[in-house]
Amino acid sequence: MSTVIEVDGVTKRFGALLVIDELSFSLERGEALGVVGPNGAGKTTTLNMIAGDFSPTTGTIRFDGHDVTALPAHRRCRMGIGRTSQVPRPFEGLTVFENVLVGASFGGAHRGHGARDVAVDALRRTGMLARANVRAGELTLLERKRLELSRALSTDPEVLLLDEIAGGLTDGEVMDLIETIKGIHAAGVSIIWIEHIVHALLKVVDRMLAMDYGRKLIEGDPHGVMASDEVKNVYLGTEA
Amino acid sequence: MSSTAAPAHVVRATTTTRILGVLAVLVVAWMAFLAAGDNPATQTKIVELCVFVVVASMWNLLAGYTGLVSIGQQAFIGLGAYALIVFGNGYGQDVYFSILPAALIALVASIPIALLAFRLRGAYFAIGMWVIAEVVRLLVKQYKAAPIKGGSGTSLVVPTNLYPKAERFQTTALIALGLAVLAVTVIALLLRSRIGLSLQAVRDNEHGASGLGVNVYRERFIVFVIAAFFTGAAGAVWYVLKIRIQPDTAFGVSDWTAPIVVMVVLGGIGTIEGPIIGAALWYLVRDYVTSTGSAIQLSDEWYLILTGLLAMVVALFFQRGLWGALSGRFPSLQVFPIRRRLVVGDEVGDHRDRKRAT
Numbered sequence: 001m002s003t004v005i006e007v008d009g010v011t012k013r014f015g016a017l018l019v020i021d022e023l024s025f026s027l028e029r030g031e032a033l034g035v036v037g038p039n040g041a042g043k044t045t046t047l048n049m050i051a052g053d054f055s056p057t058t059g060t061i062r063f064d065g066h067d068v069t070a071l072p073a074h075r076r077c078r079m080g081i082g083r084t085s086q087v088p089r090p091f092e093g094l095t096v097f098e099n100v101l102v103g104a105s106f107g108g109a110h111r112g113h114g115a116r117d118v119a120v121d122a123l124r125r126t127g128m129l130a131r132a133n134v135r136a137g138e139l140t141l142l143e144r145k146r147l148e149l150s151r152a153l154s155t156d157p158e159v160l161l162l163d164e165i166a167g168g169l170t171d172g173e174v175m176d177l178i179e180t181i182k183g184i185h186a187a188g189v190s191i192i193w194i195e196h197i198v199h200a201l202l203k204v205v206d207r208m209l210a211m212d213y214g215r216k217l218i219e220g221d222p223h224g225v226m227a228s229d230e231v232k233n234v235y236l237g238t239e240a
Numbered sequence: 241m242s243s244t245a246a247p248a249h250v251v252r253a254t255t256t257t258r259i260l261g262v263l264a265v266l267v268v269a270w271m272a273f274l275a276a277g278d279n280p281a282t283q284t285k286i287v288e289l290c291v292f293v294v295v296a297s298m299w300n301l302l303a304g305y306t307g308l309v310s311i312g313q314q315a316f317i318g319l320g321a322y323a324l325i326v327f328g329n330g331y332g333q334d335v336y337f338s339i340l341p342a343a344l345i346a347l348v349a350s351i352p353i354a355l356l357a358f359r360l361r362g363a364y365f366a367i368g369m370w371v372i373a374e375v376v377r378l379l380v381k382q383y384k385a386a387p388i389k390g391g392s393g394t395s396l397v398v399p400t401n402l403y404p405k406a407e408r409f410q411t412t413a414l415i416a417l418g419l420a421v422l423a424v425t426v427i428a429l430l431l432r433s434r435i436g437l438s439l440q441a442v443r444d445n446e447h448g449a450s451g452l453g454v455n456v457y458r459e460r461f462i463v464f465v466i467a468a469f470f471t472g473a474a475g476a477v478w479y480v481l482k483i484r485i486q487p488d489t490a491f492g493v494s495d496w497t498a499p500i501v502v503m504v505v506l507g508g509i510g511t512i513e514g515p516i517i518g519a520a521l522w523y524l525v526r527d528y529v530t531s532t533g534s535a536i537q538l539s540d541e542w543y544l545i546l547t548g549l550l551a552m553v554v555a556l557f558f559q560r561g562l563w564g565a566l567s568g569r570f571p572s573l574q575v576f577p578i579r580r581r582l583v584v585g586d587e588v589g590d591h592r593d594r595k596r597a598t
Contacts, residue, residue: 051451053447053451072450072455073450073451074450074451074452074453074454074455074456077450077451077452077453078453083451085448085451089445089447089448090444090445090448091440091441091443091444091445091448091449092444092445093440093443093444093510094437094440094441094444095579095580095581095582097580097582098437098440098579098580099441101437101580102437102438102441102449102452102453102454103452103453105434105437105438106438106449106452106453106454106455107452107453108453109453111434115434116248116249116250116582117248120248120582120584129584129587129588130587130588131588132582132584132588132589133581133582133588133589135571151452154452155452155453
C-alpha cells in the first residue's frame, strides 16, 4: 500500500492558543481511518488543514507524495481531496442537482454532459437522485448530510474527509448513511472520518486515531483503541 | 419501474421563461420606439433609466453573486466619463465612437484597483473601494489643465453641425437602451454558464464553493472587470447626454452608488430581474413624486432619503426584495432561463418531485 495523505509534524496556533501540537499520522490508499477525541481535541482543525482552509503554523501535509501545505482549498479539491462539513451549508438558492454540478464542474473539472453524468451518478450513490430538482434550502437535515456527501463525491475524490456526518441523525438514518459510506469505501475511496458516534465508525473504519489537546493519544486497531486506557481516561477521567 | 439506463438530460427554458421572454422583448421594442421618437424629455428618462439598469445590474452581479459589496463603483462612472472628455475634447474624436474606448479605460483601471482592493474583505473592501473612488475624484479635481479641467468641471464639446440637439438625444437614447440590453444579456449568459453556476454557489456559501474546487478569487476578478467595463460605458453614455461634467458628481457616492444600492435592495439582490425592476420602480415613482404637478412634491434629496429608509426596512424584514419575494412565492418564476432542471427517465424530473417539494 502507498501513503495517500501524510500529516507530518503539524502544529497550529491561533494566536497564543495551541490547537494542534506536533501531530503526525498517515492514511494509506484505500484505507478508512476513524478519528475520535473530545470536543476541542483539534479533530476538525486537522481536517480543515488537510482540505486547505488554512495552513499549519509549522509542519507539512502531503497528498500522493506532493507537498500541498501551501495550496489553497480549491486546488486541493481538484487534486482529489473531497470533504464534507460538520454543519452542512448547501448552496440554498440552487437545486440539489445544481449543488452537485458545482463539484462535478470545478472539483471534478468535468464539462457539459460529462459533468452532468458525474453529478447524476453522485446523486444516485447517495440516494438523492429523486430530490434532484428541489432547492437545497428546503432539505431536511438527513438530506443535507446526504447532499454534503454527493457534493464531495462529485469532485472525484481519492480521499474523502468526513466531519461528523452522522451527528444529529436518528439511529435508523445513521444505519442508512453507514451503508452509503461503506459503498463509497468499497469503490476504493480512502476515508478520514471524524465522528462522535463510535458504533458507526467501528462498522466502517480499518484503523482508529484518538486525539486530545491537539496531540495523538493512540492509534491502531479500532476496537483496541476504543478499549485502551488512554481513550478511557480521556472520556471517563482518571481516578486521583 | 425506474431504469438506471435512462439517459439524463437537463432542461433550461420553461413555459414561464418563454412567455416572459417575449414580454421582455416587447418592452424593449416599445422603449426603442420611444427612443427613436422626438420627445427629448422621454429620451432623457430612457437614458437615465437604462444607465441605472446597467450600473445597478453590475453592482448586483458584484454584491449579489460574488459578495463584493462595493461603495466605490462611482470610480468607474467617473473614469468612463472623463475618458470620454479626453477622447472627445482632447483628441477631437467622435463622441459616440469614444464610448467604447472610454469603457475600456475603466476596464484597464479596474485591474490594479482589484489587485489592491481584493486584499480587503467584507466591510473593509466596501470602505476601501469608497476610499479609492475618492482618491480618483480628488486626483481628477486637482488636474486643472485641458482637456480634463478638473476643479468645478467642464463641458463635453459636441459639434452641433454633426449632431444637432434633437439627433443627439435620439442617438444617445438608442445607445443607452442597446447598452442596457447588452449588459443584461451578458449577465444572463454569464449566469447561465459554468462560471455562473459557481457565482451562484459563491453567493450562497463562499467557503463551500472553494471546498468544491471553485477558485473564488478568479471568479471575483472576472466579474469585477466586467462590471468596471459596463459601469464605465454607462458613465460615458450619461455624459454624452448631460454634456456638463463635474468631478464631485461624476465620482459622487450619493449620485451613483447610494441610489444603486437602494434599487438593488428594493428589487431583489442576487437575482437578474431584481435590479431592473428596482431601477424601473425607482425612476417611475421619482418622476411621479418630484414632478411639479404632483400632490406630493419632493426634492431629489428627500426622495433619496425616503427610498433609502424604505430600502433599510426591506433589508431588515424582506431581505430578498420584491423579485425575491415573488420568486419565493412562485418558484418557477424567472425571466431568464438560468435554472437547470434534471430529467432522468421516470426517476426524476417529471411532475413528481415538484409535488413533493411543495
